Amino acid sequence: MAEKYLMKGNEALAEAAIRAGIDGYFGYPITPQSEVLEYFSKWLPRKGIAYVQAESEVSAINMVYGAGACGKRVMTSTSSPGFSLMQEGVSYIACAQIPCVLVNVQRGGPGLGTIQPSQGDYFQAVKGGGHGDYRLIVLTPNSVQEQADMVYKAFDLSEKYLNPVLILSDGALGQMMETVEFKEDYVRPEFDDSWATTGKMTNRGMNTITSLYIKPEDMEKKNFELQAKYKIIEENEVDYELCHMDDAEIGYIAYGLSSRIVKKAVDIAREQGIKVGLIRPKTVWPFPKDVIKKYSEQVKAYLSIEMSVGQMIEDVKLAIDCKIPVEHYGKTGGIVLSTEEIIEKTKDMLNKY
Template sequence: MSETVLMKGNEAIAEAAILAGCRHYFGYPITPQTEVAAYMAKKMPKIGGTFLQAESEIAAINMVYGVASTGHPAMTSSSSPGISLKAEGISYLAGADLPALIINVQRGGPGLGGIQPSQSDYFLATRGPGHGDFHVLVFAPSSVQEMADLTGRALHLAWKYRMPAMLLADGTMGQMMEPVNLPEPSNAFGDDNPWAATGTEMKRPHNIITSLDLSPENLEKQNFERFERYKKIEESECLWEEYMMDDAEICIVACGITARVSRNAIVEARKQGIKVGMLRPITLWPFPKKALAAAADKVNAFLCVEMNMGQMKEDVELAIRCKKPVELCSRVGGMIPTPDEVLEHIRQIAEGGNKA
């Protein structure tokens, strides 16, 4: 590990991507993620990389497609409305089995919404952001350190599985400053990628990068193969944190900034004698279903704390097959729940449980 530095979440993403070997960034400014682009604009020219402010979000994601086709890691970043614009390009990347890193520092929506933080792109990210049958890897950092660590991980897994990966942060995570230990520089991408369009030199057949297939039989086969790969990812790449879960009777499920708010509420609830813990999904796709199903056998109830209208709650209910009640504490539109609001929900569940 290198020396500790003090960074904004957005800067940590940019620096971590560079340290992981990414030398191509394409983007278009939007609050609250503009520091990613600003940092890249300062740093990339100094290290022989490419920073390019595209004419639009759509252009930027298609530039990522172009670089990825040549076997080099590439990334783009935006915030919610900009990610909607990129959806078509993400679908094309998935259809062409290309690796890419997409950063989404979420803000309140729908539509133009606002510039304050939100987690309301949960569905968009976890259901495959675009048309067709596909998934992207989704990571939900909860500290500036994780912004750095998960950026590197997302790039490497995108490469390993040849699929797009999304870092799903929120405006608070992007803007807040915390100490970070940056990882050592690495470059696991290699020059020899047998699938990449690098020129045949008349020695091999063409590598054709496309999402178009005119034969339905072939296209079906590709879809089946892709979902075989997804199955393996679901088995091996789930990442989650368990906090005070050993004797917990109530399990909070929260990711990103709401997990931090919840941690304060849990500490307070424990002081009041309420046995509450937290299962924090770090990968949102693949979703830690098995860990939640195991928790459902131990706890009496779940409480989702989200900055959306209960999008992750649906995944929790699916994961636990509705075995236990799942309650919701949510704020939207750029508002962040307070520890007291979360505590109040915990208390209501605990009291309800006693009556039963």
């Protein structure tokens, strides 16, 4: 049995990264993410692992670029306004195909917003965020345990596909304390770093890491190459969890913190004899389109539940080509969802459809 720890989500994330063999962390303080940086500041220098508290998020993401392009396991973490600042670097990293792990412990926006939890950065996470045609692999934990587990997965996926992987968390998951166990049998998969800038040896040509393709034909080719990779990721890396979907008449769709509250709502509704179920995306890109499409043959309608005014709902509608009704229930600005309101909304929908 692995040892159990009582930890904050932010701390569990950092500890998992150390256990996953991180080679460098570059970050900048911002609430509600700062414990990630603080945890690393304590442990990485003691272990002789690279750690820099950068002068800004802009610098932090570019330090990730530099170190990641040397084939090292590197990450940064931030919260919403900081992730906005990083978008330039994220776009460069995506094009230059540098493996790295990014963490956004979301808070309420837009603007300076609030330090309370939110899921308002969904569009930014899955639709690009920065400029150009690129995608991030986006993992969505819903517990402190998953805050840890998904770090290993994020590093492995980023190296498998030479693509930045985003862990899309939120202020509640980052700040809450729960018990967590760390993998004891984790082995880092084999990783070919022959593309990286490690110093030009005589037995190979020079390695150049760039996102500059000044000839349009070359840029187009690069884009097609990236799109081909994204297609493979969509085919292979979709991850989700199903809860009581077998006989559900209304299907809830929720990720991250929302999915925990929705699970509770499913239990309460079932006690009242209301047949509801939950599809919980564990990856929001690639999005679990197929399973949502499959259950659209069975449920009367979907209810997309997010801590935003309705962002993921667009992907739900696209997944089913708007064949059945899809409604949104959400809270925004740092307010957390209410199970009572979810059930109220469900009853309304059952009357309607």
